[in-house]
Amino acid sequence: MTVTPGQQTGRLLLIQIGDGGGPEVFTNLCGLQTRSFNMSANDVDTTIPDCTNPGATPQKTGTPGIKNRTFTGSGKFVAGADQTAFMQHVIDATVFNAKVIVPGLGTFTGAWYVTNFTLGGEQEGTMTFDATFNAAGALSFVAE
Template sequence: MAGQRGRDVLIKLSDGQEPETFETLAGIRTSEFELNQRAVDATSADSPQGWRELLAGAGVKSMRVRGRGLFKDSASDARMQAIFFAGAIERWELIVPGLGQFTGAFQIAQLSYSGTHDGEAMFAVDLQSAGELSFGAAS
């Protein structure tokens, strides 16, 4: 796969309508997607030479998404705050250029704000998957 532009890594939030559309979370400057699968240790006294064995397909899968950037306006800031304070689980679309997109339910695990005296106000969001995700490969 050829190199990809970092700005094409996108975090999008569902509008909750039918048909569903996704709106890019404003001003994301850095983002990171992390897929996890917790292993289930199946090692026993019968394991060859005492080597660890894992049970295929038995682990818990999850995805963590982190983004950092600027809100584009007070409406997007207010929406993120409302989702966080309600503890709501919303649908998100996460796009990795050259790989594809993940779509599914996530909860905001952390929402933080920062800034410097000579710069802009920034935010950071940490999303945790809250159910099965679908994946569509890039065409």
């Protein structure tokens, strides 16, 4: 596979789960085949009508509101010690440290939690998972 200069390989978009130790060690969430990282902000409407000509069509204006950072991924469920530790956070609905590595951009590090986790599988296939992670606090960003 040839990657055009400046383009990034999608499989390098990663989420790494922290072990809670000091110093904390981060390991890749194994098995991911598809993944996405959403960076959005709510739109706070600041539109006001023209006070001198109230009949005029107002110009919509806005300002950024609450930031939202969400990582989603799906793939093959891989059992192991790292997966067991991660699954305990899912089972207990607890916050944990993680890094989202965006190739060509940088790394977002901080507290995360899983809002949705689904296991699935075909009768003759391997078990799969889908997961959604939301930021649980302010994230630090280090540019690449």
